[in-house]
Amino acid sequence: MSTEGHRPHPSTKTSLIDHARSLDCIHCGLCLTTCPTYQLTGSETSSPRGRIHLMRAVAEDRLEPDAGFAEEMDFCLVCRHCESVCPAGVEFGAMMEFTRSSLREQQPPGPLARFARWVGFRRILPSRFGLKAAVLGLQLGQTLGLIRLAAPLLGLRGSVMRHLPKVPPRSERRPLPAVTPAQGEKRDRVLVLEGCVMPELFGRVNHAVARTLSATGLDVLSVPKHVCCGALHAHNGEMKDAEELARETIRRFDAVDPSARIVVDSAGCGAHMREYGRLLANDPEYAARAAAFGARVVDYSEELSLPAARARLRPLLRAGHGIEGPITWDDPCHLCHGQGVVDQPRQLLDLVPGLERREMTAANSCCGSAGIYSVLRPKDSLDVLAPKLEHLAKSGAKTLVTANPGCHQQWLVGIGREGMDVPVLHLAEVLDRAISAGE
Incomplete structure (x- = not known):
C-alpha cells in the first residue's frame, strides 16, 4: 500500500469508500480483541480499526487503493463481532460491503477469476437448475474420488476435501410442500425461506423447520420458484446482483402473503434480508417496500420463542x-x-x-x-x-x-x-x- 501527501478534504475516491461511515469510528480499539484476523496476525491493519483507517486514508487521498489495500479488505471475514462491542455503533459490515463492491467495479479481477465469479454468482446460486447441476458434479466427484485429486488445483488442502460431508441422498433434497398445515388449533401462518444452499445440502433441516413450526399451530407456506436472497453476493461485493435478488425475493414472497412473518433458518440469509431496507434505500420503487419486508423477517429461534409458540412447543418435547x-x-x-x-x-x-x-x-x-x-x-x-x-x-x-x-x-x-x-x-x-x- 503506497501513501501520498495528506489532503484535508475527501477526493473523488469517496466513490470507493463509505467515507461518512468511516468518520463514526472513534479509534478506541475495543474491536481489536474480537477480530479473528487481528488475533491471527497481531497486525493493526488486519483489525476493524485498522481497516477503517485504511478506508479513510483512501478517501482522503493519503493512500492508493492498490492490490495491498484490496487484499486487506478481502482478508476480513465480515463476522461483525466488532459491531457488537463498538460504543460508537459503527456499521462495519455495511462499510465493507460498499468497499468490496466498489473495488470489484473499479479494479475488476482477472479473466479467470471473473469467469469463476460469473459462474458462481450468476449461474449457480440464483438458479435451482444451476445448483442441482453443481451438487450433481460434487456428488460425482466425491464418488469417483476426483474432488481430492482436484484439491491442489483449487488451492484447498486434501484433508479439507477428505472430510467434506457427502452430498445427502435425493430423499433429503426434496422441496417443501406449498403448505405444511398447522397441527391442532391454527394460530397463525408464516412464510419460510428455503434458500439456495439449504435445500441441496441441508434439506432435512428445512423439513425439520416446517414440522416444528407446524407443531406449534402455524400454517407454514413455502415460496414457489424462489432460490437466492443475495446474501453471498452482497458479502462478496456483487452488489448489483444482490440488489436485484432482493427485489425478486420481495416480489415472490409478497405474492404468497404480503404481511406474514418470514421465518429464516440460515443466519447469514436472515441478517441480509433484515437489511433489505438499507440495501434498496436509493430505489424509489422498492425503498419503503424493502424496509417493511425486512421488518417481517425473524430467525427460527425467535419465532419459536414467542410466548404462544413456546406454550405450544414445551409440552411436545x-x-x-x-x-x-x-x-x-x-x-x-x-x-x-x-x-x-x-x-x-x-x-x-x-x-x-x-x-x-x-x-x-x-x-x-x-x-x-x-x-x-x-x-x-x-x-x-x-x-x-x-x-x-x-x-x-x-x-x-x-x-x-x-x-x-x-x-x-x-x-x-x-x-x-x-x-x-x-x-x-x-x-x-x-x-x-x-x-x-x-x-
Missing part, C-alpha cells in the same frame, strides 16, 4: 430423542452479531428434557466459514477455526448445535480433520427429534 449429551451451542456470527439473537436458541435447547447444555468458551467468535471465505481462503479459514476446535474439546460436549449452513459445513470439516466424534445438528433438528420422541 420429550426425552428419548437419541441426541447424545452434553450438547453445546455455537453462535453463528450473523445471528448473534448480525441480528442480536443470543438467548433464544439456548433457551429453546434448555427446554428439551434429558439434555444437558454446556456453554462453550468464545461461542460467539467466528468459526472461519464466512460465506465462501472457506473456499476462497481455506488456510486462513481453518486457522480461524483452530481455537474453536480446542474450546469444543474442552467443553466435553458430545453434540454441537448451530444454525447456519456455512458454519455447519465448517464444523463438520474441522471435526473430521481432528478425528473427533461430535455430530453437528441444526437447532431445528434437535427440537424435531425431541417432538418425534413423544409420538
Whole structure:
C-alpha cells in the first residue's frame, strides 16, 4: 500500500469508500480483541480499526487503493463481532460491503477469476437448475474420488476435501410442500425461506423447520420458484446482483402473503434480508417496500420463542430423542452479531428434557466459514477455526448445535480433520427429534 501527501478534504475516491461511515469510528480499539484476523496476525491493519483507517486514508487521498489495500479488505471475514462491542455503533459490515463492491467495479479481477465469479454468482446460486447441476458434479466427484485429486488445483488442502460431508441422498433434497398445515388449533401462518444452499445440502433441516413450526399451530407456506436472497453476493461485493435478488425475493414472497412473518433458518440469509431496507434505500420503487419486508423477517429461534409458540412447543418435547449429551451451542456470527439473537436458541435447547447444555468458551467468535471465505481462503479459514476446535474439546460436549449452513459445513470439516466424534445438528433438528420422541 503506497501513501501520498495528506489532503484535508475527501477526493473523488469517496466513490470507493463509505467515507461518512468511516468518520463514526472513534479509534478506541475495543474491536481489536474480537477480530479473528487481528488475533491471527497481531497486525493493526488486519483489525476493524485498522481497516477503517485504511478506508479513510483512501478517501482522503493519503493512500492508493492498490492490490495491498484490496487484499486487506478481502482478508476480513465480515463476522461483525466488532459491531457488537463498538460504543460508537459503527456499521462495519455495511462499510465493507460498499468497499468490496466498489473495488470489484473499479479494479475488476482477472479473466479467470471473473469467469469463476460469473459462474458462481450468476449461474449457480440464483438458479435451482444451476445448483442441482453443481451438487450433481460434487456428488460425482466425491464418488469417483476426483474432488481430492482436484484439491491442489483449487488451492484447498486434501484433508479439507477428505472430510467434506457427502452430498445427502435425493430423499433429503426434496422441496417443501406449498403448505405444511398447522397441527391442532391454527394460530397463525408464516412464510419460510428455503434458500439456495439449504435445500441441496441441508434439506432435512428445512423439513425439520416446517414440522416444528407446524407443531406449534402455524400454517407454514413455502415460496414457489424462489432460490437466492443475495446474501453471498452482497458479502462478496456483487452488489448489483444482490440488489436485484432482493427485489425478486420481495416480489415472490409478497405474492404468497404480503404481511406474514418470514421465518429464516440460515443466519447469514436472515441478517441480509433484515437489511433489505438499507440495501434498496436509493430505489424509489422498492425503498419503503424493502424496509417493511425486512421488518417481517425473524430467525427460527425467535419465532419459536414467542410466548404462544413456546406454550405450544414445551409440552411436545420429550426425552428419548437419541441426541447424545452434553450438547453445546455455537453462535453463528450473523445471528448473534448480525441480528442480536443470543438467548433464544439456548433457551429453546434448555427446554428439551434429558439434555444437558454446556456453554462453550468464545461461542460467539467466528468459526472461519464466512460465506465462501472457506473456499476462497481455506488456510486462513481453518486457522480461524483452530481455537474453536480446542474450546469444543474442552467443553466435553458430545453434540454441537448451530444454525447456519456455512458454519455447519465448517464444523463438520474441522471435526473430521481432528478425528473427533461430535455430530453437528441444526437447532431445528434437535427440537424435531425431541417432538418425534413423544409420538
